[in-house]
Amino acid sequence: NAGVTQTPKFRILKIGQSMTLQCTQDMNHNYMYWYRQDPGMGLKLIYYSVGAGITDKGEVPNGYNVSRSTTEDFPLRLELAAPSQTSVYFCASSSGLYATNEKLFFGSGTQLSVL
Template identity: 90%
Template sequence: NAGVTQTPKFRILKIGQSMTLQCTQDMNHNYMYWYRQDPGMGLKLIYYSVGAGITDKGEVPNGYNVSRSTTEDFPLRLELAAPSQTSVYFCASSSGQGIGTGELFFGEGSRLTVL
């Protein structure tokens, strides 16, 4: 199993550009998450999904959108990139009995810089 795979690993955007971070998991997990990690900080939840077709906002959703058309894929869309979105983004998945439960598995992260 590859686990959780994110692409790209690095990206530089200009202010106002848009892009999509891809995330795929092959563990058949129902729950998937997008976090951002700012320098020297913990992780903050952007969006999460409890299954195909169902998504919801986390702590810091502004400026982002997600979709979940399949169990495996959970892309994160950045619209009109701003310098405040410079961060490292982590996708994660879990197989617990409810949102936030169960062991959390992370992708390797995507470092995004907005100039």
């Protein structure tokens, strides 16, 4: 009963380095999302996907890239990390079936620091 699995939980990057945050879900959900959470700012949508092969930008996509080659996986790529990308990142998924108690299922989050 894994739900949404997100790795790593913590990471420290140097400015200019790159990394990929992994996210996988085992609920056969169509929709997947990446959010970042900054203190006092709530959750901001970075990218989302409505199904395998389809991705779209959210509110704050600059500096990030995503791919959705399978229904299960939705990795987030950070290229040329900057201090402004220091944040907590959440992956989430939803079924898209409104009649069946639609809600977001969240991963456990990644604390990323760029120094």
